[in-house]
Amino acid sequence: MKSIRFLLLALCGCAAISCEKSSSGDNNDPAHILASTHWRATLTDENPATNPPGEFGDVNDVDYNNLKHHQYYLWQDCHMDDTFTFKNGRFNVDDNKTVCPDGMDLILGLANQPYVYDEASKKLTIGTGDDSATVQVYELNETRLKLGVALSTTSGLKHIIFLFKKK
Missing domain, CATH: 2.40.128 (Lipocalin)
Known part of the structure; x- marks a missing residue:
């Protein structure tokens, strides 16, 4: 049961990080453009x-x-x-x-x-x-x-x- 909770927690963490990158990793960011x-x-x-x-x-x-x-x-x-x-x-x-x-x-x-x-x-x-x-x-x-x-x-x-x- 602990391993399933750990796996779910890890997946949620990865999903959150993935969402953060897509919303803040804007390719129109001037530093990125340069x-x-x-x-x-x-x-x-x-x-x-x-x-x-x-x-x-x-x-x-x-x-x-x-x-x-x-x-x-x-x-x-x-x-x-x-x-x-x-x-x-x-x-x-x-x-x-x-x-x-x-x-x-x-x-x-x-x-x-x-x-x-x-x-x-x-x-x-x-x-x-x-x-x-x-x-x-x-x-x-x-x-x-x-x-x-x-x-x-x-x-x-x-x-x-x-x-x-x-x-």
């Missing part, structure tokens, strides 16, 4: 509604040292074939043998670094300690990733937006 994914750079914002409030400047007239408006990051041709990967708690960048000229691989300086995504604050930190960068996550879904870096300017806080599309 894990084990590959992204490519894009210059097309398919959802401007997720941008920070404020005006955006002309994408072809970017002076990051003197921002008057928010700007999209102007990816260079050498970036367009890169693969940006979040896997096993690390952020990696594969330039796919297309190396950018000196000074144009700023984002690649973060390659092969650990990352942490905080869903509550929508902040993504890549790297550790002094060798880290924290960016705002404006959009993260099955097909798009939009990151932003805030810069303090004389006319207030401005943002550079990095656009990615799922590969």
Whole structure:
């Protein structure tokens, strides 16, 4: 009789755990969407509604040292074939043998670094300690990733937006 009670208790426990996983293990969870994914750079914002409030400047007239408006990051041709990967708690960048000229691989300086995504604050930190960068996550879904870096300017806080599309 004890073995039947134990078996029933074990089955109920397994059923409860199984139900918990199916209800809380949502595949639309942003941390889950980011894990084990590959992204490519894009210059097309398919959802401007997720941008920070404020005006955006002309994408072809970017002076990051003197921002008057928010700007999209102007990816260079050498970036367009890169693969940006979040896997096993690390952020990696594969330039796919297309190396950018000196000074144009700023984002690649973060390659092969650990990352942490905080869903509550929508902040993504890549790297550790002094060798880290924290960016705002404006959009993260099955097909798009939009990151932003805030810069303090004389006319207030401005943002550079990095656009990615799922590969």
